[in-house]
Amino acid sequence: MLNNPGLENFEKITSKNLPRENYISPGHRACQGCAEILALAMVMKVAGPNTIVANATGCMEIVTSPFPQTAWKLPWIHVAFENTAAVASGIEAGIKALKRKNKYQDDLPNVIAVGGDGATADIGLQALSGALERGHNFLYVCLDNEAYMNTGIQRSSSTPYGASTTTSPAGSQSIGQQTWKKDMPGIAAAHNIPYVATANPGFHLDLMNKVKKALTINGPAYLHIYSACPTGWRSKPEKSIEVSKLAVQTNVFPLYEIINGKLTITKKINKPKPVVDYFKTQRRFAHLKEDDLKFIQQKIDEQLARLQRLETDKE
Amino acid sequence: MTKAKGLEVSLAVAEAVKQANVDVIAAYPITPQTHIVEELSVYVANGELDAEYVPVESEHTAMSASVGSSAAGARTYTATSAQGLALMHEILFIASGLRLPIVMTVANRALSAPISIWNDHGDIMAERDIGWVQIFAENGQEAYDLSIAAFKIAEDHRVLLPVCVNIDGFILTHMIEPVLFIDQKKIDAFLPPFNPALTLDPKKPVTMGPVGVPEVYAESRKQCEQALINSREIVAEVFDQWGKTFDRNYKLIEKNGPDEAKSLFITMGSMGETTMTAVQELTDSGESVGQVRIRLWRPFPKKEFLNAIAGAEELIIIDRALSPGSHNGPVAQEVKALLYDEPVKPRVHNVIAGLGGRDVTVKDFKKMYAMSRKNELDPNYTIWGVRSDA
Ligand SMILES: Cc1ncc(C[n+]2csc(CCOP(=O)(O)OP(=O)(O)O)c2C)c(N)n1
Ligand code: SF4
Ligand SMILES: [Mg+2]
Numbered sequence A: 001m002l003n004n005p006g007l008e009n010f011e012k013i014t015s016k017n018l019p020r021e022n023y024i025s026p027g028h029r030a031c032q033g034c035a036e037i038l039a040l041a042m043v044m045k046v047a048g049p050n051t052i053v054a055n056a057t058g059c060m061e062i063v064t065s066p067f068p069q070t071a072w073k074l075p076w077i078h079v080a081f082e083n084t085a086a087v088a089s090g091i092e093a094g095i096k097a098l099k100r101k102n103k104y105q106d107d108l109p110n111v112i113a114v115g116g117d118g119a120t121a122d123i124g125l126q127a128l129s130g131a132l133e134r135g136h137n138f139l140y141v142c143l144d145n146e147a148y149m150n151t152g153i154q155r156s157s158s159t160p161y162g163a164s165t166t167t168s169p170a171g172s173q174s175i176g177q178q179t180w181k182k183d184m185p186g187i188a189a190a191h192n193i194p195y196v197a198t199a200n201p202g203f204h205l206d207l208m209n210k211v212k213k214a215l216t217i218n219g220p221a222y223l224h225i226y227s228a229c230p231t232g233w234r235s236k237p238e239k240s241i242e243v244s245k246l247a248v249q250t251n252v253f254p255l256y257e258i259i260n261g262k263l264t265i266t267k268k269i270n271k272p273k274p275v276v277d278y279f280k281t282q283r284r285f286a287h288l289k290e291d292d293l294k295f296i297q298q299k300i301d302e303q304l305a306r307l308q309r310l311e312t313d314k315e
Numbered sequence B: 001m002t003k004a005k006g007l008e009v010s011l012a013v014a015e016a017v018k019q020a021n022v023d024v025i026a027a028y029p030i031t032p033q034t035h036i037v038e039e040l041s042v043y044v045a046n047g048e049l050d051a052e053y054v055p056v057e058s059e060h061t062a063m064s065a066s067v068g069s070s071a072a073g074a075r076t077y078t079a080t081s082a083q084g085l086a087l088m089h090e091i092l093f094i095a096s097g098l099r100l101p102i103v104m105t106v107a108n109r110a111l112s113a114p115i116s117i118w119n120d121h122g123d124i125m126a127e128r129d130i131g132w133v134q135i136f137a138e139n140g141q142e143a144y145d146l147s148i149a150a151f152k153i154a155e156d157h158r159v160l161l162p163v164c165v166n167i168d169g170f171i172l173t174h175m176i177e178p179v180l181f182i183d184q185k186k187i188d189a190f191l192p193p194f195n196p197a198l199t200l201d202p203k204k205p206v207t208m209g210p211v212g213v214p215e216v217y218a219e220s221r222k223q224c225e226q227a228l229i230n231s232r233e234i235v236a237e238v239f240d241q242w243g244k245t246f247d248r249n250y251k252l253i254e255k256n257g258p259d260e261a262k263s264l265f266i267t268m269g270s271m272g273e274t275t276m277t278a279v280q281e282l283t284d285s286g287e288s289v290g291q292v293r294i295r296l297w298r299p300f301p302k303k304e305f306l307n308a309i310a311g312a313e314e315l316i317i318i319d320r321a322l323s324p325g326s327h328n329g330p331v332a333q334e335v336k337a338l339l340y341d342e343p344v345k346p347r348v349h350n351v352i353a354g355l356g357g358r359d360v361t362v363k364d365f366k367k368m369y370a371m372s373r374k375n376e377l378d379p380n381y382t383i384w385g386v387r388s389d390a
Helices: A035-047 A059-064 A084-100 A117-122 A125-134 A184-189 A204-216 A237-249 A275-279 A290-312 B009-019 B034-045 B059-071 B082-097 B140-155 B184-190 B214-246 B271-284 B302-309 B330-339 B362-373
Strands: A051-055 A076-078 A110-116 A139-144 A195-199 A221-226 A256-259 A262-265 B005-008 B024-026 B052-054 B076-080 B103-108 B133-136 B163-168 B176-179 B253-256 B263-267 B289-294 B296-298 B314-319 B347-352
Touching: A035 A051, A035 A059, A035 A110, A035 A139, A035 A204, A035 A221, A035 A237, A051 A059, A051 A084, A059 A110, A076 B059, A084 A110, A084 A125, A084 B024, A084 B052, A084 B059, A110 A117, A117 A125, A117 A139, A117 A184, A125 A139, A125 A184, A125 B059, A139 A184, A139 A204, A184 A195, A184 A221, A184 A256, A195 A204, A204 A221, A204 A256, A221 A237, A237 A275, A262 A290, A275 A290, B005 B009, B009 B034, B009 B103, B009 B140, B009 B176, B024 B034, B024 B059, B034 B052, B034 B076, B052 B059, B059 B076, B059 B082, B076 B082, B082 B214, B103 B140, B133 B140, B133 B214, B140 B163, B140 B176, B140 B184, B140 B214, B184 B214, B214 B296, B253 B302, B263 B271, B263 B302, B263 B362, B271 B289, B271 B362, B289 B302, B302 B330, B314 B330, B314 B362, B330 B347, B347 B362
Parallel strands: A051 A076, A051 A110, A110 A139, A139 A221, A195 A221, B024 B052, B024 B076, B076 B103, B103 B163, B133 B163, B263 B289, B263 B314, B314 B347
Antiparallel strands: A195 A256, A256 A262, B005 B176, B133 B296, B253 B289
């Protein structure tokens, strides 16, 4: 297992010491109520000015960088859709070499790769796996809005079962998305990297502390952030935080972290709400019938039980 | 300068890359490129070269990581062949679009299917329009020399474009050739440290690779193309400087044989050496024939090429790649398009030879010449040596 200096004396971010500076300027072109850009801004707030960002093609790249404008106050590069982990590994390797050869005078920067669920779980999975396996010291952030939003709400392997998208439409012969959401954090964790976590901007302190830990730990870290997308989910823009919170309160999107292989559920839900409360907030699920919801509820319960088993697992 | 040492050309290229003191190598193995990157990994492993060797999981990542490290300000090298180059395709345009001076060796190899590890130029011809400076080496010495010169060309602030040095797979990469190596001190004097124009610097944040809306896209592409066109002069300048410093002279377009030759073979890459033997023998037997070698393929040196062929009555253009469904192979297309505006045009024959490692011998070139004299070559192109019973 890789070492993780720093976490012993970890100083938590609280509402009192929240970083104030923003590194993504207002005026970007994200939709109203976009929780993806909200999450992205939170990540950067914690990362601070000594940070380099590699961004995959997708909503966040498009809405922040229409030349000659840019929303970025950090050095930022977009190369393509499926390779942002590879680009980040090049940046990390380049600066590491320059530093060793005395050609880089400053402190080593944070290197953060950002990709959507499509960029991460589908087309960029190989590049991500390679970068995690090689052990680059970087943070990979997957902003999971559960479909290809930038290109018009097509399904991804991270789209939840039963959701209607433009390429998994609900119809008389189809429930919509017919597969269960891919376990991306599990795949990342299988690389035996020192830090993996799920996060959600509805729980901003939990999210920010996870970013801080991920950047403190040496070696690759993976953060999977639930990112409500009113445009793609057909939810109310003003309800994005409410929807985000419901995802956790119903255990649809549990919050946990895996440090050196050890899983901890970071937000325990004592009295989970029924998943139907969550599904009601988004029209992508509007077609689901009672039986479908029952089935989904059962699967969500099983998913949580599995996490709990992993949490209590002694080794 | 020390005396010539016989060694495999791949190892000479690796030596050149080491002497260029690269910071990052991101590469994925593919025959016939492998010996270059294996050797580089040995240099890194035993401390002879202080660089990050990134053992990527694919060529797509090799090029993507190269883009990242070059954007971070590191001198960056990679190498590939055929399928690997094709896998990089998407990112090759981005490397030039972002003006990143990456240097890449392409050990030229035929593209599948059927799978073939042997040489032709089909791989790089499919990447003709990537916006990179593209150079072809003819022999081991050239492969070594041009691999070093490539960094100087790429990193010149008047260029800032990626450069690809093509060396024929096996025919060059795996051949033992005598190579004169240059002292490290002299190389350091010739090739100053990489001084990037812009980097991903937290103290001076820039946005690289933004969205190009219709109002700016065309201008952006035009700027890149202009940089490529302008690079011709810098390539020539660096070659000149190389000649003055190291006493080996390279031209963008090289003419060999008698000045007033009526027929000219046009070649690229290692085939030029065999052609020259044929040219020599034909000249000795009283034929009026010469050779023109294209060393710089992109940007295409129009002026130099037209000068070189001035007065010739006939061109036999050897293509080592097929352009399926077109009138000619890629090199002949290029030359014919160029001749359209010329008041006097030589006859053009196009022979596509050496596909997938098919041997092309001195005898073959002599036969091509004889057939061209009798106008027996196909008016569009002839695929040399293809068996009709196949
Ligand atoms: C190789 C390639 N294939 C397809 C596309 C088209 N494309 C661009 S972004 C995108 C979807 C992005 O989805 P995701 O990664 O989930 O990000 P989001 O926009 O949802 O934030 C697609 C399909 C592309 N740019 N490149
Ligand atoms: S489509 Fe969704 S993710 Fe994209 S900018 Fe709009 S709200 Fe955000
Ligand atoms: Mg998405």
